[in-house]
Amino acid sequence: QLGYTKQTIQDLKAQKQFFKIFQGDLFSHYPHGKLFNIENTQEESQKFLDKDRVPTGLLSGKTKKAEGKALEIEQEYDEISTLNGDRRFAWIFPEFEHNNYIEDKAWYELKFFLPKGSYATTLIEELLHRRLDRG
Secondary structure, three states, rough: OOOOOHHHHHHHHHOOOOOOOOOOOOOEOOOOEEEEOOOOHHHHHHHHHHEEEEEEEEEEEEOOOOHHHHHHHHHHOOOOOOOOOOOOOOOOEEEEEEEEEEHOEEEEEEEEEEEOOOOOOHHHHHHHOOOOOOO
């Protein structure tokens, strides 16, 4: 059971975005940069809103870990492994370059760019609000 201090709760409530960040989260400059543990969540929260930095998510294995409360949450999903793990952006900002609806074909064209390590299928599922058949 994770316990939250009054200060942690106030800190989370003060963040403007709905995707809350914790002290100790591993962030990366967006769309390129090195990993770093955050200390000032309010400052990093604003940089997240400015699309300058993003939190990262754990791919289990040997890799850099979060700290503090962020590590407590992350540990539940970290399988003990001797293999190398990694981290990926936990939040991305897709760049939509072109979209066009062709009425006579009932066809929608969408051209977009994602950062390395992102999954186009996942983005499309989010846009459609349904899972795609991956069989």
